[in-house]
Every structure is written in C-alpha cells, then in structure tokens.
Amino acid sequence: MTKFTGICLCGSVKYTCEITPSLIMNCHCSDCRKAMGSIHGTTMFVPEETVKIDGYPRSYSHSSDSGSSMTKIFCETCGSQLFSKNSNRAGGIGIRAGSVDDASLIVPMMNIFTQSALPSTPLDPNLPQHRKMPG
Structure with a gap:
C-alpha cells in the first residue's frame, strides 16, 4: 500500500490517501x-473512501460525451482542481496528478481519448493508446 499526500496551490485544501492507485492515465479529451x-489531464484513480480531505473544496458538474455526470472538485480560493468523479463509476474518485506531493508516484x-489529442502532444509509444474511453 502507498500512502501519499497532496495539496492545492494556496494550501487551503489538503488530502491524504492510503492505497496504491488502481489506474493512472493521461486523458486527452477536450473537457x-x-x-x-493543459495539453492533457493526468489522473490517479482510487476508491473514494481511501481519501481524507482537509479543507472545503467546491465542485462543478457537467455531462460527458457518454452522458454520465462528471464532477470536478477544486479549491474555491486558488481554483486548483484536485479531484474528479464520474457517475458511471460510483465509489471511485480521480486525483489530479499535479496536486500530488511526491511526483515519483505519477x-x-x-493514454485515452487520443482522437482528441493535440497534434503537437507527444504520446509515449510504450503505453496503451485508446481513441476513446476503454471498456
């Protein structure tokens, strides 16, 4: 098991997590x-109950191209996006990799939604590539 921590830019929202992420992926969708x-979003996926949040983040929800409800969770002071949730993946939470204190864990x-990747974005040829969301 991996314990890791993270924080927003201003330090108002912090978190700890005590599990090894089940998936870490680069998403190239326009959302x-x-x-x-940025040119893509990198997210670590863990069960929501393994994340302890200290602070009072805000959220914004929208529909994805598949029709699920996507929720972005961010610091209301500095705007740093820290987490995401997908209504089709109940019980899970995505942790935005840029907020993790120990970058070696990323x-x-x-890579997903490569059909939307910017032409100038380099894609690691050693990683599986998916034109849309796999599975």
Whole structure:
C-alpha cells in the first residue's frame, strides 16, 4: 500500500490517501484539457473512501460525451482542481496528478481519448493508446 499526500496551490485544501492507485492515465479529451488548462489531464484513480480531505473544496458538474455526470472538485480560493468523479463509476474518485506531493508516484499506464489529442502532444509509444474511453 502507498500512502501519499497532496495539496492545492494556496494550501487551503489538503488530502491524504492510503492505497496504491488502481489506474493512472493521461486523458486527452477536450473537457480535461479545458479543466486542467493543459495539453492533457493526468489522473490517479482510487476508491473514494481511501481519501481524507482537509479543507472545503467546491465542485462543478457537467455531462460527458457518454452522458454520465462528471464532477470536478477544486479549491474555491486558488481554483486548483484536485479531484474528479464520474457517475458511471460510483465509489471511485480521480486525483489530479499535479496536486500530488511526491511526483515519483505519477507513472501513467495509458493514454485515452487520443482522437482528441493535440497534434503537437507527444504520446509515449510504450503505453496503451485508446481513441476513446476503454471498456
């Protein structure tokens, strides 16, 4: 089991998690690019009950292209996005990799929504590539 911690930019919201993430992936969908303000979003997936949040984050929900409800959870002070939830994956939570204190834990396992990847985005040829959401 891996214990890791994370924090938002201003330090108002912190978290701890005591489990090895089951999946770490780079998402290239336009929603992740917009929400993260980057060329892709990297997310670590864990059971929600393994995450202890200290602080009072806010949330924003929207529909995904598959029709599920996606919730972005962020610090209301600095705007750092820390977590995400998907209504089709009850009990799970995504932790935004950029918020994790120990960057050595971020080892992506796949790229998803590569059909939406920016043409200039390098994709690791050693990782599985999925044009959309797998499974």
